[in-house]
Amino acid sequence: MKAGSNLETVLSTGHFAVTAELGPPRGADPSVVEKKADHLRGAVDAVNITDNQSAIVHMSSLACAAILVKRGVEPVMQMTCRDRNRIAIQSDILGASALGIKNVLCISGDHHSLGDQPGAKKVYDIDSTQLVAALKRLRDERCLLGSDEEVAGTVPLYIGAAANPFAIPHELRAQLFKKKAIAGADFAQTQCVFDVAMFADWMEKVRSLGAHASCRILAGVIPLKSFRMARYMAENVPGIVIPDSILKRMEAAPKEKAAAEGIRICCEIIRQVKDIEGVAGIHIMAIEWEHRIPDIVGQAGLLPRPS
Ligand SMILES: Cc1cc2nc3c(=O)[nH]c(=O)nc-3n(C[C@H](O)[C@H](O)[C@H](O)COP(=O)(O)OP(=O)(O)OC[C@H]3O[C@@H](n4cnc5c(N)ncnc54)[C@H](O)[C@@H]3O)c2cc1C
Secondary structure, three states, X not given: OOOOOHHHHHHHOOOOEEEEEEOOOOOOOHHHHHHHHHHXXXXXXXXXXXXXXXXXXXXXXXXXXXXXXXXXXXXXXXXEOOOOOHHHHHHHHHHHHHOOOOEEEEEXXXXXXXXXXXXXXXXXXXXXXXXXXXXXXXXXXXXXXOOOOEOOOOOOOEEEEEEOOOOOOHHHHHHHXXXXXXXXXXXXEEXXXXXXHHHHHHHHHHHHHOOOOOOEEEEEEOOOOOHHHHHHHHHHOOOOOOOHHHHHHHXXXXXXXXXXXXXXXXXXXXXXXXXXXXXXXXXXXXXXXXXXHHHHHHHOOOOOOOO
């Protein structure tokens, strides 16, 4: 075992893993995080804490992940390259490890111009693949970037990366994923899947590159809450593809039943991706819907979780 986290145990023992996203609050009240964590306890194997998602300031992922550890719920701390240089990132990782955080997801981060601080200075000192490689070196050789001197103690990390099977250029997506696997990603969580055929096509390319052998893939899913949300995502979020058939189902659902239809579609997608060779789990990104996740996991036939 590399880090001995629950997520690593579930994946390495061949169970189909379930993770879900917890969005930190735009404020300093820890009870908001605790309440969301309590909804997710027992329903998932680990909980991802987003890092200033949409480039909007929220409580830090490090602080939220530490709150979860204290509450007995395993976090996956998300870490973007957008806001910190290599000194700050490595310092936060050492601090996170000291606080008992074992899973880290390395990502670029949404562009700062999209968020609530468009004047912020973007950092991108290292990119997400370099971050994966840096964390692997820190864990396996106990060395920081640019140094051969060992740090004190071990830094047990289970290292994750994001993958987007749907962004352009499509023909490069499997190769870009392979680069992260070679850099040392132990697991990957994908952008949300609505177009299962397109995702299956990407998985086929990933398998032909052998990239799924060392890096376990968790397919991302988002339960749609309304037709408005579905149309907004389809039209405005780059890298998200929603087939017309799903848009039509959401449009046809009466307003008060749209959320239930969104959950039904999400569970259908989970069942379909579960059957694709090389998919090791799912990652549910239910925006401000953490309390609905146990129901989604149950409806998808994925409860109880392995203990
Ligand atoms: C599961 C998941 C969780 C996320 N959580 C957060 C979050 O907490 N906070 C947040 O702000 N954002 C988050 N995002 C958004 C994400 O960081 C952005 O969508 C970002 O644009 C892609 O992140 P990445 O790490 O996959 O990017 P990368 O793989 O680093 O790629 C960034 C961009 O550069 C391109 N690229 C990369 N390498 C090359 C190359 N060699 N040649 C040419 N082009 C290249 C990619 O195609 C992509 O467009 C999340 C996304 C996912 C899928």
